Each structure stands twice: as structure tokens, then as C-alpha cells.
């Protein structure tokens with residue numbers, strides 16, 4: 001006999017609230033209070049942002065780190081530092097957060113969407129070369145949900161076609177690919193410190209690179225295209241580039257610094273939680289758990305499962321609502337592929353124009369208007385997120401597994 005689902009009036013698996021994330025230590029809070037007392041709130045006037053950048057660069061083994069107000073502008077700065085702009089194309093995955101593709105348009109360039117792999121949800125390297133044109137300047141792989149994209153193949157394609165690689169590591173702090181840290185493999189790596197990320201400053205971002213040239217250009221554009229400003233706030237108000245204000249503030253930096261000391265431990269806990277949940281769900285018919293790849297350390301930002309459509313036909317929304325009714329948080333994972341979003345489908349550009357798509361420098365119809373992304377569409381229809389952040393314990397995961405089991409058993413064909 002199937003157990004009655006909570007959504008249909010049965011008893012929910014869990015009544016307790018799910019563990020919170022993020023959590024901060026007393027030291028994080030003390031350092032935040034000290035930064036407030038210090039009163040120098042900006043990277044121009046105070047030392048905190050530089051301290052965070054230096055510690056980040058050291059931790060990640062990069063020569064340079066540049067803190068930003070969030071991840072999407074770190075990606076925008078990366079494009080600007082590589083001088084990618086009007087008339088250029090950048091290859092991005094079709095299934096990711098929109099923050100991957102928007103900076104391309106904001107740089108006046110064209111995002112070209114490539115389908116993803118069904119097993120990893122990451123860009124399918126076998127489909128990249130078909131998307132390369134004489135306009136392509138960069139590939140922007142995303143390490144989605146914490147798992148690294150196939151960087152060896154991507155690097156080989158980039159080398160063959162003389163393209164830059166910008167890693168969108170916004171979801172993969174501390175993740176590794178064949179021993180290399182996510183974000184350090186391409187020309188530039190970018191991170192987000194949005195509230196629920198592996199490492200968080202509320203809002204925030206970081207760009208890392210080994211190139212003094214890219215770093216210097218990004219640093220200048222981050223702050224109004226201004227020439228060097230000293231840490232005691234001496235400004236010459238000389239503006240040499242078209243820049244903006246993409247700076248991080250001292251309070252955000254103060255929140256980030258101590259978390260770097262805990263990064264490995266947090267990624268380890270996410271991994272042990274993931275392994276525990278994979279094991280617990282191994283007998284659950286109709287649910288496919290995340291693929292484990294032996295040469296990757298997954299940062300496990302999110303635990304993303306897929307409904308096996310040979311066994312369960314119910315719509316994703318209903319499946320998720322049923323899990324939530326059992327007292328377990330669950331959400332869909334990017335249900336609509338990016339190229340099918342109105343903003344891209346309609347070629348929305350600047351103001352009332354269709355620039356950059358209709359820009360004279362581009363002079364062609366964007367390829368993505370004609371494309372199709374069957375895997376991204378399938379993932380959008382079938383994938384759902386479960387939470388395994390470091391404050392989650394095995395007893396919580398037992399509830400997660402019991403809820404998913406109960407729901408799957410009820411919906412099995």
C-alpha cells in the first residue's frame with residue numbers, strides 16, 4: 001500500500017524547519033563589527049577588500065584577485081578585460097542561470113547558446129565546435145551546481161580556434177577538475193558570493209586571473225576607468241577607460257575573509273552529505289541522482305536530481321509540490337533554457353533598439369534564433385533541487401530521502 005501523500009491530506013514526513021543557510025561564526029560577526037567600527041567602508045578608503053582579494057588569490061593559487069559587487073559584473077569585467085565587444089560572439093551553455101549570458105549582451109556581444117549534457121548538466125563539449133564562427137572570441141563554460149565542465153576538451157577546442165576561456169565558477173567555489181581548482185583553468189575565472197552560495201558575502205563577486213594585463217584592465221574598469229587610487233583614498237580623478245562602479249564594499253569583504261579558512265571543510269561536508277543522499281536514494285525508482293565523476297571534486301552548491309521519464313510521467317511542478325508538502329524544500333532547476341527566455345528569443349537590446357543583435361558591426365542574424373536545445377529543454381522539464389548545505393545533517397537527509405521515496409512511489413507509472 002502506498003503511503004498517502006501530504007499534498008493529498010496524509011501526514012508529512014517532516015514538521016521541523018529545514019536547517020538554515022548561510023551560517024556565520026562568532027569570528028565572522030566580530031570581524032564585521034570591527035569593520036563597522038573602523039568606518040572605512042570602501043575599497044578606496046579601507047584595507048578590507050584588498051585583504052579579502054589577497055587571501056582569495058592565495059587560497060585559489062591565482063596571481064590576482066579582484067573583488068566586485070556581484071558575480072554577474074565579475075563576468076562583465078572579464079569580457080571587458082579581454083576586450084570582447086561589438087561584433088563578437090561568446091559561447092555559453094543553454095542551461096544555466098541567466099547571469100552567465102547577460103554580461104555578454106551588456107558587453108555588446110552576442111551569446112551563442114550550446115546544448116548541455118544530460119548526465120552532468122554542463123555544456124556539451126562535443127557540440128561546441130559547430131557553434132564556432134569567424135566572430136567567436138571566447139567560450140564561457142559554467143561549472144553548474146558545483147561540478148566542473150569538461151575543461152580539457154574545452155581548453156583544446158579554445159586552443160585550436162584561438163579563443164579565450166572565461167570560467168563561470170559562480171557555483172563552484174572549491175570545486176576541482178583533475179586536481180586543478182575551478183576558476184584557475186581558463187584565462188579568467190569568476191565567482192558569485194550571493195547569499196546561498198558555497199561562500200557568501202550577501203552580494204559579492206570575485207574575478208581571478210594570472211594575467212597582469214587582464215587584471216589591470218579589469219581593476220581600472222571596475223572603478224570608473226580611473227587610474228590607480230591609493231588605499232588612503234587619494235584620487236586624481238583621471239579617467240582613462242570607459243568604466244563603471246563594480247566595487248565591493250568593506251563589510252562584504254569582512255564577511256568573506258574567514259569563510260576562506262573554512263572552504264575545504266564546507267566543501268567536504270557538502271560532499272559527505274551528497275554521498276549519503278545518493279546512497280539513500282539509490283533504491284528509489286524514478287529518480288536519477290547527480291553523476292559522480294572520479295576526477296572532479298564537486299563543490300555541491302546544489303544537489304540536482306532528475307525524474308526518470310521511463311518511470312514517472314507526472315509534471316515536475318506537481319512532483320516538487322508533493323515533496324514540499326512533505327516538509328522538504330525542493331525547487332525546479334532553470335525550467336526554461338536561456339535561448340527560449342523572452343529577453344533572448346525576442347532579441348531585446350538597448351533602449352528601443354535591437355542592438356547589439358542588429359548592430360552594424362555584427363551584421364547578421366544571431367544563430368540562436370534558429371537553434372534548438374533538446375537536452376536543456378529536457379533538463380528544464382525534469383530536474384529538481386534538493387539542499388545539502390553544511391548545516392544539513394544525516395538525520396535531515398533521512399527525511400529528504402524518505403520524502404522523495406514516498407513521492408516517487410506514489411507517482412510511479
Ligand SMILES: Cc1ncc(COP(=O)(O)O)c(C=O)c1O
Nearest residue numbers: 070071072097099100170192194
Ligand atoms: C552560474 C552563475 N552565473 C552568474 C551568476 C551571477 O552572480 P550574481 O548573482 O552574484 O550576480 C550566478 C549567480 O547566481 C550563477 O549561478
